[in-house]
Amino acid sequence: PLSVSWDLASSQSARRRPLVAVARAGRNGRAAAVSLLTFAVPWLTYTRLYFWLQPRHLTFDGPFMYITGKPDPGCGLTRTFAWMWRGDLVRAVIVYPLGPLIFVVTVALIAYSVVVIVSGRSLRFALPPVVERSIVIAALAALGLNWIAKLIWLGM
Numbered sequence: 001p002l003s004v005s006w007d008l009a010s011s012q013s014a015r016r017r018p019l020v021a022v023a024r025a026g027r028n029g030r031a032a033a034v035s036l037l038t039f040a041v042p043w044l045t046y047t048r049l050y051f052w053l054q055p056r057h058l059t060f061d062g063p064f065m066y067i068t069g070k071p072d073p074g075c076g077l078t079r080t081f082a083w084m085w086r087g088d089l090v091r092a093v094i095v096y097p098l099g100p101l102i103f104v105v106t107v108a109l110i111a112y113s114v115v116v117i118v119s120g121r122s123l124r125f126a127l128p129p130v131v132e133r134s135i136v137i138a139a140l141a142a143l144g145l146n147w148i149a150k151l152i153w154l155g156m
Contacts, residue, residue: 017126018124018126019125019126019127020123020124020125020126021123021124021126022121022122022123022124023121023122023123023124024120024121024122025116025119025120025121025122026122029116029122030116030117030120032113032116033112033113033114033116033117033122034113034117036109036110036113037110037113037114037117040106040109040110040113041110043081043106044081044106044107044110046078047078047081047082047085048081048082048085050078050079050081050082050085051082051086059078062074062075070151071147071150071151072147073143073144073146073147075096075150076095076096076099076150077096077099077102079095079096080092080093080095080096080099080100080102080103081099081103081106083095083099084099084100084103096146096150097146097149098142098143098146
């Protein structure tokens with residue numbers, strides 16, 4: 001099996017553990033891939049058609065905006081994806097700075113899900129807990145900063 005290793009130093013000796021490995025997907029792996037496709041493909045279709053749907057009043061705001069009158073953390077993501085479909089990176093970033101990165105990750109995850117379903121193989125990650133926590137904290141901080149900027153830009 002394909003794997004990339006990293007050294008894990010312990011008090012007694014250094015061991016090698018695979019950081020990333022390709023393994024059999026199993027039922028849960030395939031179910032996760034199907035779930036992702038079930039959500040992501042309609043979402044990408046909606047955002048691809050957004051500029052056609054919007055003038056016909058066939059788009060919607062999230063419940064957070066209806067209840068509070070303020071943008072939610074994902075406010076602008078639909079328009080950012082729509083601008084990405086048109087290849088306008090500048091407008092996409094202006095609307096939602098994290099949007100282009102989320103768009104690329106979404107497309108990559110869809111491709112990955114298709115590979116998992118077709119091949120029955122998936123990636124297995126063995127990240128140290130500190131790395132996992134750091135990734136989660138960085139992602140939440142980026143989302144929070146993006147939301148704060150949106151609130152300031154649109155007014156509290």
